[in-house]
Amino acid sequence: xxxxxxxxxxxxxxxxxxxTSAIILLIVVFLFxxxxxxxxxxxxxxxxxxxxxxKNPVYRLSSDEIKKIFDYEIVSWDEVGxxxxxxxxxRMGNIMERxxxxxxxxxxxxxPAKIIExxxxxxxxxxxxxxxxxxxxxxxxxxxxxxxxxxxxxAGTDWIPTATPSPQxxxxxxxxxxxxxxxxAIIIALPLGLGVAIYMAELATPRxxxxxxxxxxLLAGIPSVVYGFFGLVVLVPFIQRTLNLPVGExxxxxxxxxxxxxxxxxxxxxxxxxxxxxxxxxxxxxxxGASHWQTIYRVIIPYSLSGISAAVVLGIGRAVGETMAVxxxxxxxxxxxxxxxxxxxxxxxxxxxxxxxAPAGGAHYNALFxxxxxxxxxxxxxxxxxxxxxxxxxxS
Amino acid sequence: xxxxxxxxxxxxxFHALKEINIKIPANSVTAFIGPSGCGKSTFLRLxxxxxxxxxxxxxxxxxxxxxxxIYHKSVxxxxxxxxxxxxFQKPNPFPKTIFENVAYGLRVDGISNRSFIxxxxxxxxxxxxxxxxxxxxxxxxxxELSGGQQQRLCIARALAISPSVILMDEPASALDPxxxxxxxxxxxxxKKDYTIVIVTHNMQQAARISDKTGFFxxxxxIEYDDTKKIFLNPSKEETQNYITGRFG
Ligand SMILES: Nc1ncnc2c1ncn2[C@@H]1O[C@H](COP(=O)(O)OP(=O)(O)OP(=O)(O)O)[C@@H](O)[C@H]1O
Ligand SMILES: [Mg+2]
Numbered sequence: 001x002x003x004x005x006x007x008x009x010x011x012x013x014x015x016x017x018x019x020t021s022a023i024i025l026l027i028v029v030f031l032f033x034x035x036x037x038x039x040x041x042x043x044x045x046x047x048x049x050x051x052x053x054x055k056n057p058v059y060r061l062s063s064d065e066i067k068k069i070f071d072y073e074i075v076s077w078d079e080v081g082x083x084x085x086x087x088x089x090x091r092m093g094n095i096m097e098r099x100x101x102x103x104x105x106x107x108x109x110x111x112p113a114k115i116i117e118x119x120x121x122x123x124x125x126x127x128x129x130x131x132x133x134x135x136x137x138x139x140x141x142x143x144x145x146x147x148x149x150x151x152x153x154x155a156g157t158d159w160i161p162t163a164t165p166s167p168q169x170x171x172x173x174x175x176x177x178x179x180x181x182x183x184x185a186i187i188i189a190l191p192l193g194l195g196v197a198i199y200m201a202e203l204a205t206p207r208x209x210x211x212x213x214x215x216x217x218l219l220a221g222i223p224s225v226v227y228g229f230f231g232l233v234v235l236v237p238f239i240q241r242t243l244n245l246p247v248g249e250x251x252x253x254x255x256x257x258x259x260x261x262x263x264x265x266x267x268x269x270x271x272x273x274x275x276x277x278x279x280x281x282x283x284x285x286x287x288x289g290a291s292h293w294q295t296i297y298r299v300i301i302p303y304s305l306s307g308i309s310a311a312v313v314l315g316i317g318r319a320v321g322e323t324m325a326v327x328x329x330x331x332x333x334x335x336x337x338x339x340x341x342x343x344x345x346x347x348x349x350x351x352x353x354x355x356x357x358a359p360a361g362g363a364h365y366n367a368l369f370x371x372x373x374x375x376x377x378x379x380x381x382x383x384x385x386x387x388x389x390x391x392x393x394x395x396s
Numbered sequence: 397x398x399x400x401x402x403x404x405x406x407x408x409x410f411h412a413l414k415e416i417n418i419k420i421p422a423n424s425v426t427a428f429i430g431p432s433g434c435g436k437s438t439f440l441r442l443x444x445x446x447x448x449x450x451x452x453x454x455x456x457x458x459x460x461x462x463x464x465x466i467y468h469k470s471v472x473x474x475x476x477x478x479x480x481x482x483x484f485q486k487p488n489p490f491p492k493t494i495f496e497n498v499a500y501g502l503r504v505d506g507i508s509n510r511s512f513i514x515x516x517x518x519x520x521x522x523x524x525x526x527x528x529x530x531x532x533x534x535x536x537x538x539x540e541l542s543g544g545q546q547q548r549l550c551i552a553r554a555l556a557i558s559p560s561v562i563l564m565d566e567p568a569s570a571l572d573p574x575x576x577x578x579x580x581x582x583x584x585x586x587k588k589d590y591t592i593v594i595v596t597h598n599m600q601q602a603a604r605i606s607d608k609t610g611f612f613x614x615x616x617x618i619e620y621d622d623t624k625k626i627f628l629n630p631s632k633e634e635t636q637n638y639i640t641g642r643f644g
Binding site for chain 1: 451475481482484486501505550557
């Protein structure tokens, strides 16, 4: 009977282990599959196309070129491999201005004809049109659809997913924003966290420790919106006033809030690691005449290094992946950060803020999944390197 | 060499050592035997003030090394501990290389002369009968050694600070018979330069290696005499019962 129960329990444990692994694997596969879909999208908004005059030799444009053309930054066709003619960008709105409603007819029935007309009139024209109105005529040429370019994504410096005609998916501002905020959060949190951990593990009297420890653990349980709220109401105005900045929502505010949030994790994990140093190792060090401090930094810290790096990894993981609080205090401007004291936008904040407005299956939607993949890769890289570091230190 | 006068020791309310008087001669091996929980480790740890680390403990009486009261206010504990090497029951190397483990005591003492440290490490490893086994892998982690080698490393580590006293708390109880006999041989050769006090549960071991033996029971030092006398002709009945295995 007991045998049978043990067998059943064993089976249940195996099954739950397998299911958990399978679910995690599934999530990762889903993430990467949706992410890969991004690079199959055209670089022009879905259902639209760009047309030029049939005589224009240009047949293909990159997202960046499209954007610059419609922003009037590229003004002549010879800049994109055509003849030396002025570029005249035309959206639907421009056509509406040029022709009256009667001229266009009911349901824009005459629109294709008018398009042919205007294209003949303005040889340097480029039109951004819904697919159904594109006339079937030699005088109007469709610009070939090109896929979103991988290098445009990874090296792109603009993140404007709602831009027309060509949405801009440049990773750099978000990636750098994330690393920027995360890096400074860790720079603030690590020395503080390890300091508190050393204090609690080695110096505090049991009484103080018994008060401090539950308090710190309580901090870890506070939802991140609350931290974000605190940051927004207290920290942001404070930063703005004391540093005399135009806005208080900055990378700096994000770093501080993140640092506060990752402190409990870093402290608890590092402290546990240090307290797990065997008493006899401690005594061996003291027995050789080492002082308490020498014992702490020569023996206890090396001994608990793997635990300390776990603390660091968890801290960084939280810093990089944290969403809500950062969303609330960093100002969310998708620009490449130059200093700590300007608004930035992080990858998780972008996902949270934009997923709701990105139509499922669209380029924007898939782009957010690519961001998710990148976040995943960052965390994996961080934990693997921490693992390697801690191994190396014990070996040498 | 080592001496206590009317030593009492308390863990909180618990009276762990009772009125202990003992005189341990220099350059000898003294074994402490007795049933589990009788206070052997507690007594041993008085001599390098290791019990200071345990909160809520209290000591009365005097504890002397070479006539000096080591619990006197003027005594620097870390200097005292450099003069008394300690070897623990379980091997407890530091998470460092073999070389750095042995060099540890010198480094924390602020010594940085490389050739001096290298010489001392080699000497200590030789004295601990470990040199030949590790001389080619001094830069390897100490955790790569076997348990017996680790324990000899811990002995080498204690020898490197050139103590005059070596305290050993069941140094061989976690080891296999071959490692144990290596350690016993080692204790035998170290005797001429050091005063060694060893706690052991192994009667034969006490009889083999020690010159003097102290028998503890319930916090009291029941009998302390030449090892031969204790094992062949003890004067107390409790001792007789314990060594013949009728008790404990
Ligand atoms: N840190 C401590 N706090 C409270 N009591 C302790 C502490 N360490 C030891 N004791 C008590 O003191 C008594 C003596 O302990 P000690 O470790 O000296 O015994 P021992 O003779 O070394 O035993 P063993 O042979 O099992 O190692 C025991 O009854 C033990 O319960
Ligand atoms: Mg003991």
